[in-house]
Amino acid sequence: MKRTLKIAAILVLIACILLSVSCSKKTENKSLKIGVAKLLSHPALDAAEKGMADYLSEKGIDVVYDYQNANGDISTSASIAQKFKDSKVDIAVGIATPTAQALANVFPPSSGVPVVFVAVTDPVDAGLVESWEGSDKTNVCGVSDNTPVYEQIKLLSEITGAKTIGNVYASGEANGVVLKNMAEDACKKLGLNFVSASIANTAEVKQATQSIINRVDAVYIATDNAVISALPAVDEVCTLANKPLFAADPSNVEGLNCAIAWGFNYYSIGVATGKMIEQIINGTPAGTLGSQVLTDPKEFELWFNLDTAKKLGYTIPQNLLDSAACIIENGKTIRK
Numbered sequence: 001m002k003r004t005l006k007i008a009a010i011l012v013l014i015a016c017i018l019l020s021v022s023c024s025k026k027t028e029n030k031s032l033k034i035g036v037a038k039l040l041s042h043p044a045l046d047a048a049e050k051g052m053a054d055y056l057s058e059k060g061i062d063v064v065y066d067y068q069n070a071n072g073d074i075s076t077s078a079s080i081a082q083k084f085k086d087s088k089v090d091i092a093v094g095i096a097t098p099t100a101q102a103l104a105n106v107f108p109p110s111s112g113v114p115v116v117f118v119a120v121t122d123p124v125d126a127g128l129v130e131s132w133e134g135s136d137k138t139n140v141c142g143v144s145d146n147t148p149v150y151e152q153i154k155l156l157s158e159i160t161g162a163k164t165i166g167n168v169y170a171s172g173e174a175n176g177v178v179l180k181n182m183a184e185d186a187c188k189k190l191g192l193n194f195v196s197a198s199i200a201n202t203a204e205v206k207q208a209t210q211s212i213i214n215r216v217d218a219v220y221i222a223t224d225n226a227v228i229s230a231l232p233a234v235d236e237v238c239t240l241a242n243k244p245l246f247a248a249d250p251s252n253v254e255g256l257n258c259a260i261a262w263g264f265n266y267y268s269i270g271v272a273t274g275k276m277i278e279q280i281i282n283g284t285p286a287g288t289l290g291s292q293v294l295t296d297p298k299e300f301e302l303w304f305n306l307d308t309a310k311k312l313g314y315t316i317p318q319n320l321l322d323s324a325a326c327i328i329e330n331g332k333t334i335r336k
Contacts, residue, residue: 031064032091032281035084037103039096040072040202042229043251044266048095048118051270052277059278072202072226074098074172081106091277095119096225097126097175100142104128109139114286117142118273119266121175121223123291134290141280141289143272145264147223147248149179150186152262156218156246157192159260160314164193166216166243168208168234170226171198179222202226206233213237218244223263228252244312250301250326254333259312261303268299301325 036052038045049067056063066087070076081102084092092107093116094100100117104127107113115128120142123129128140153165167183170176180196187194195215197208205227209219219238221227227234228249235256238245244259253261272292280286294300304316305328321327327334 031062033064033066033087033089034091034093034277035066035068035080035087035089035103036093036095037068037070037077037080037084037099039070039077039099039225040229041069042225044223044228044249044264045095045119045225047251047266048270048273051267051272052093052118052274053270055271055274056277059274061278061281070099072229074102077102078105085111089113091116091280093118093273093277094142097121097173100128101126101174104140107139109137109287111139113139114280115140115142116273116277116280116286117144117291119143119145119223119269120291121146122178125178126174129287129291132291134288136285136288138287139285141276141286142291143269143276144291144293145223145266145269146293147179147263149182149222149248150189152246152248153183153186153192153220154190155262156220156244156260157190159316159320160218160244160312162192162216162218162244164195164216164218166209166212166219167194167196168205168212168219168221168227169196169198169224170200172200173224173226176222176224176226179224183220183222199226202230205230206237209234209237213241213243216243218246218259220246220248222248231258232256242312244308244314250303253303253305257305257308258303259305259308261301263300264294265299265301268294303328307331 068080077099091114092103094103095118097120103115169180184194195212197212199208231252239257247261248263250261302324303326
C-alpha cells in the first residue's frame with residue numbers, strides 16, 4: 001500500500017513538472033499583441049502599415065494584430081484607443097496624428113504600454129512628445145513624415161513659373177494646420193502669393209479646390225490625410241482649369257494628371273517603424289527612442305508627368321528627369 005502511494009506521489013510530481021514546463025513554453029511563445037489604429041485608408045497610410053508588418057514578419061517576431069480604421073473620424077479614433085485598452089494590447093500604434101493622439105491620451109506613461117506613432121508631421125506640436133530627442137519620462141516614440149515643404153514649393157514654382165500657390169488643408173487635423181502654416185511661410189520666403197481653403201472632411205475637398213482655383217497659378221497639396229485621400233478630386237479641378245498640381249505624396253498620383261509629386265516612400269516609413277518596435281521588444285524604453293525622420297534620399301520619390309507638362313507648356317530640366325523615380329509619358333508610368 002505504501003509503495004503504491006509512493007509511486008502515485010511520484011507520478012503526480014512528474015505531472016506537475018511537465019505541466020510547469022508546458023506553461024513555461026506557452027509563456028515564452030506568447031504572441032505579441034499590437035493594436036494598430038489608422039486614421040483612414042489611403043495608399044500612403046496603407047503602405048506604412050504594410051511596411052511595419054512586413055519588417056516584423058521578416059524578423060520572425062510573432063505578432064497578433066488588431067487592425068482598426070477610424071475612417072477619418074476623430075471621435076472614432078478615441079473609441080478605438082479605448083478598445084485597445086480594454087483588450088490589453090502590448091503595444092499601441094497610431095498611424096496619422098489624430099489616432100496617435102487618441103492612443104497617447106488613453107495610454108499614459110503609467111500604463112506601461114508603449115505608444116508608437118507613424119506618419120505624424122510634428123509630434124511636438126501635436127502634443128505627443130515634449131521634444132524630438134525623446135525622454136525616459138514618456139512612453140511615446142515614432143516616425144515622422146515631416147516633409148520638405150519649402151523645397152517642394154520652390155521646385156513647383158521654378159518649373160511651372162507659378163507666382164500664386166493654392167493649398168487645401170484640413171482645419172481639424174493638427175498636421176493639416178502645421179503643413180498649411182509651413183506652406184504659407186515657404187511662400188513668404190520665396191516671394192510667392194499664397195491662397196488657402198480649409199475643409200472639415202474629405203467630402204469638402206473638391207468644392208474647396210474649386211473655390212480657389214481661379215485665383216492661383218498652381219496647387220500644392222501636402223501630406224494632409226483628409227485632403228490627400230481625395231487627391232483625384234483636386235486633380236480633376238486642376239485639370240479642367242489647366243493648372244499644375246503638386247502632391248507631396250507620390251503614392252497617390254498614379255493614374256492622375258498631377259504635374260509633380262515628390263515625397264516620402266511611406267513603405268519605408270513603415271519599415272522604420274517596425275525597426276523601432278523591434279527595439280522596444282528587445283527592452284529599449286519607447287520614450288528614449290525619440291521621434292525619427294527619414295533622411296536618406298533613397299527614401300524619397302520624385303515623379304514628373306510629361307504629358308501634363310506638354311499640355312501646360314513648361315519644360316522639366318533633364319537633370320531633374322534623370323533623378324526622378326517615375327516619369328509618366330504618353331499615358332504610361334515609367335519606373336526607374
